[in-house]
Amino acid sequence: MPLLRHGRVSSCSRIFSDSGFGDAAASDVIVTLRSFLDDRSSTASRRDDVAVRLRPEDDPRLLANDLDAVSLIEVEFPKYTDGRGYSIAQLLRRRYGYTRELRAVGQVLRDQLSLMRRSGFDAVVFDHPDAEGVYAEAVGELSSAYQGAADDAVSIFLRRRPGASPGGLT
């Protein structure tokens, strides 16, 4: 299935492992949050360049102190109606300051792409014969947003008031 990074077809050779790192190099696999936390708590191994896959029920706060060791976070959408991944993404980006690849996997449909991008996903695994074209079209449908989010959009509240200082709550 096509992987899109910033809307471009790309590739990734990492393989998901639900049984931890095993003998694989950290850069070859994607592990569960549990495996990652086990690894971090063992002073012997403590790998870098780790990829972690989060389930919707996972608490991203558990990653917050170790984000330096993480180069990819996948967030699973078991069903497109399960919106917990959007909160996970916003937390990772805006609260915990995660800056590397954040990838949506699972049931990813066209009409979620814009929400995902706004929530901070820079990569999606998206199945479509014209994945790049559809992605570009989908994320371009709305040209402005009322809310600030994890993308670089400036909220309409602020765009109407170009002079207002960001601290200008009152």
Place this chain on the structure above:
Amino acid sequence: MYRYDEFDENLVRQRARQFRGQVERRLSGELPEEHFKPLRLQNGVYLQLHAYMLRVAIPYGQLDGRKLRGLADIADRYDKRYGHFTTRQNIQFNWIRLEDMPEVLDRLADVGMHAIQTSGNCIRNVTSDPFAGAAADEVEDPRPWCEIIRQWSTFHPEFSHLPRKFKIAVSGGGHDRAAIRVHDIGLDLRRNSDGEIGFEVVCGGGLGRTPHVGVTVRDWISKPELLSYLEAIMRVYNRHGRRDNKYKARIKILVNELGEATFRSLVEEEFAAQNEREKVILPLAEVDRIEAYFAPPAFDAAPAASPTLDEARRLNGDLDRWARHNLRSHKAPGYTSILVSLKPLGAAPGDATSDQMRAMADIADRFAGGDIRVAHEQDLVLTHVRLEDVPAVFAALQTAGLATANGGMITDIIACPGLDYCNLANARSISVANSIQAAFSDPDLEDMIGPLHLNISGCINACGHHHVGHIGILGVDKKGEEFYQVLFGGRADERAAIGEIAGPGLKHEDIAPALKRVVQRYLSLRSSPEETFIDALERLGQAPFREALYAAS
């Protein structure tokens, strides 16, 4: 009244275009119904018993002449020349073809309207007091904050796939006419001990299968912090609300299962953890801009009473009776608000024809500064009418068939569409409402009864808000036959309460006679003509009324 600027206008147009693409993909078969469903739902399109239904958003129930004429034109062109006003202050069209939906959305956009987030598991249309900005008892007009919440919640990327739908209501701090305690979030404008105006935040109220009165999560939050606080609540709900069972997915279940204290601490913890990047920044100048749209009109200096109206009432008994039931006090002397009942005897509660919509638009433009509201009781409201003009307004409403004199009375029934339209319903609602109206059609009897809220739902999803009627009626299906349970003692105001089921269901034809016995019992037991039905019920308890309900069997 708020008017779109270029940002609002663009977004609504772009959304209509987006939905046009989605409908085309559905019609071509590219999009299966399963994947189309959440998209059409976020655009207000339901699949009903007979056809697609379109629910159009009327943010906080605010209309003007241009919008209402636009709705009338849609009713004429794409539907059967009528529309149905709902308990969520919206309007529904029951007979629009899917192929026509994109065009209808374009026409809505032409008059500054849309169907965004009127369904689906997102933040729905914000509702409010239909007398906002006119009521004498409010701390402040809640509509600017409704509009701010509308904008903030529109296409919110984090909260578009919540566990379940989410409803926010805002009241201006006087009597609660917006039923805020039975909403997912209810906000009430109030002053703190320093005299600063902010909001009480109520959470976890709701009706449906498991009715709950909401709990206060915050006594007071300042205006600049409101949206950030709402984000904290929404995030707690989005992350922790149940997703394993749609009937347990509303926030009321989360609040109940966690317990009030735990829920509150989760919200407060989340709120406290927000950093500066996460806070919603709402410049004061932007609040001022939005508030300016809701500035009250320049009221003429007028005496508190109008001899013209008094004289007209003396000469015209119909006007007098209508004025007694349908006029509401106004903050400006010499002015009134008018409740325009959409509950004539024998019609579907909340329905209005396209001609009636146009007549309302004309009357509002001429006598009410173009200001029209939809009330959650499925009636319309004209705010800011001069008392001097009331006789002329009454005459014009009479001509349009809109002068039913039953505002807030037993025949001003809230009812869902029921089995006549809805594929969730177990029983008919409209015909039961009509049979009750017929039983209480004698004006003298209705006058004697006084204020009494009667709400009917055709199934446990409770769209007719039966739990919060002074008398509630719930349609159930028993082996293929319609039965109706009766509830006593609900109320939707600041003393919100869930009604209690009186006992076994009654047959369709037995409901009206049974309620007549209940009302007779009330009339014989009340301490004085001033003691309303709900007051008497609270004083005496359910027993005498239950006894009267089942007296025939």
